Amino acid sequence: MFIPSEMEQISLPLDNVKEKLEPMEPNQDYIDAFQLESELMDSPSLPNSTIYTDVNVVPEHEKGQLGHSILNLEGEIAGLKQKERLLDKKRREALNKILDIKGSIRVFCRVRPFLLSDRRRIHEPISIGLEKVVVKSVGIRKEYRYDKVFHQAATQEDVFVEVEPILRSALDGHNVCILAYGQTGTGKTFTMDGTNNQAGIIPRAIEELFRQASLDNSSITFSMSMLEVYMGNLRDLLAPKVASRTHEVAAKCLNIQTDPKGMVEVEGLTQVQIPDTAKAKWWYAKGRRARSTSWTNVNETSSRSHCLMRITISRHGDDSKAKAQVSKLWMVDLGGSERLLKTGATGQTLDEGRAINLSLSALGDVIAALRRKRGHVPYRNSKLTQILKDSLGKPLHEQKIKNFSSIEIHIAPSGS
Numbered sequence: 380m381f382i383p384s385e386m387e388q389i390s391l392p393l394d395n396v397k398e399k400l401e402p403m404e405p406n407q408d409y410i411d412a413f414q415l416e417s418e419l420m421d422s423p424s425l426p427n428s429t430i431y432t433d434v435n436v437v438p439e440h441e442k443g444q445l446g447h448s449i450l451n452l453e454g455e456i457a458g459l460k461q462k463e464r465l466l467d468k469k470r471r472e473a474l475n476k477i478l479d480i481k482g483s484i485r486v487f488c489r490v491r492p493f494l495l496s497d498r499r500r501i502h503e504p505i506s507i508g509l510e511k512v513v514v515k516s517v518g519i520r521k522e523y524r525y526d527k528v529f530h531q532a533a534t535q536e537d538v539f540v541e542v543e544p545i546l547r548s549a550l551d552g553h554n555v556c557i558l559a560y561g562q563t564g565t566g567k568t569f570t571m572d573g574t575n576n577q578a579g580i581i582p583r584a585i586e587e588l589f590r591q592a593s594l595d596n597s598s599i600t601f602s603m604s605m606l607e608v609y610m611g612n613l614r615d616l617l618a619p620k621v622a623s624r625t626h627e628v629a630a631k632c633l634n635i636q637t638d639p640k641g642m643v644e645v646e647g648l649t650q651v652q653i654p655d656t657a658k659a660k661w662w663y664a665k666g667r668r669a670r671s672t673s674w675t676n677v678n679e680t681s682s683r684s685h686c687l688m689r690i691t692i693s694r695h696g697d698d699s700k701a702k703a704q705v706s707k708l709w710m711v712d713l714g715g716s717e718r719l720l721k722t723g724a725t726g727q728t729l730d731e732g733r734a735i736n737l738s739l740s741a742l743g744d745v746i747a748a749l750r751r752k753r754g755h756v757p758y759r760n761s762k763l764t765q766i767l768k769d770s771l772g773k774p775l776h777e778q779k780i781k782n783f784s785s786i787e788i789h790i791a792p793s794g795s
């Protein structure tokens with residue numbers, strides 16, 4: 380018969396299970412847990428289905444072991460921090476050595492490509508090597524040597540990669556300086572500022588400084604100042620509008636002071652805190668708008684002054700009471716050196732050109748004296764060199780970018 384035989388088959392295994400369960404003692408832990416759960420469920424203040432377990436309660440027997448592990452980990456962390464400090468010290472020393480070997484003053488040359496606006500196109504006026512530029516003009520052949528030459532096709536990124544190590548050096552506590560110089564219209568402002576699509580050294584440097592500071596263990600803060608040297612006077616580019624309305628008012632307020640340790644300060648110069656890249660770029664754009672520019676034969680918006688931007692870096696160590704270590708990074712877009720006749724300058728523009736040339740010549744003298752390691756360095760000959768005094772020369776670092784355009788009109792026979 381079909382049904383009884385199936386029932387027999389089912390009942391057999393159940394009998395076996397019963398036999399196996401009977402000899403087992405009831406587990407007291409399960410009984411207690413079950414009672415506790417029933418009590419909690421009966422409690423009027425808690426919803427029926429909710430059971431709470433306190434995960435923070437460490438069983439007594441595990442406490443000692445955990446305390447021991449925590450102590451071990453704390454020891455490991457302290458050891459790693461010490462190791463990191465040691466490696467950071469070694470890294471700084473290595474970077475300093477590299478910069479010293481490369482030279483505390485490095486000069487790069489960037490050759491500007493032809494532009495549609497260039498009136499005259501001269502084929503191969505210059506030939507370019509990795510470290511030299513040969514200028515050929517009617518009956519003249521001159522060779523100039525640099526630490527590196529950027530070809531016309533070099534991008535803003537290519538240029539920035541070369542100056543980047545100097546930013547690390549500034550974060551490490553050195554005063555450093557990046558200068559762009561060359562004739563009017565050769566691309567100094569393009570190299571330092573860039574355009575919206577092709578950011579130059581300054582906006583890139585701002586981003587890089589904040590990036591590196593975020594990776595650093597010490598707390599690093601930045602502030603910014605901007606000024607221009609216009610016709611031998613100083614103008615505060617970040618001053619509130621009232622103070623900067625006339626050149627005279629701002630010029631009177633700014634005084635170059637040197638402390639006994641040789642640190643230079645421009646007294647009265649506005650210094651703003653820059654907590655992040657957005658704020659830094661906002662202030663920088665404000666300063667740029669205040670700069671003096673005018674039209675010349677060779678550049679529609681020619682800079683008629685030297686524009687100096689300073690980022691002051693304050694590094695606070697572990698000891699909050701200790702004095703912060705302060706260093707300066709100057710980024711300078713120099714006014715165009717020019718043969719005044721070629722720029723078609725007259726009147727005020729001619730005077731501006733003369734003033735620019737005078738201070739560039741003073742800067743040239745200072746750099747030549749530093750390179751030749753002369754005892755006397757003529758810093759006092761211009762305001763530009765007085766301001767940069769503590770950031771030019773050893774053991775500090777400086778990088779210069781000479782801008783050449785690839786058309787003859789911009790190439791001065793004396794350029795170097």
Ligand SMILES: Nc1ncnc2c1ncn2[C@@H]1O[C@H](COP(=O)(O)OP(=O)(O)OP(=O)(O)O)[C@@H](O)[C@H]1O
Pocket residue numbers: 490491492494561562563564565566567568569570678680681682683713714715716782
């Ligand atoms: N590498 C480059 N690639 C493309 N365009 C460039 C480059 N360098 C310069 N230019 C362009 O050439 C023109 C002149 O450049 P810029 O204003 O930077 O010259 P400058 O040397 O600062 O001149 P000035 O001394 O008169 O201020 C600008 O229109 C700029 O965009």
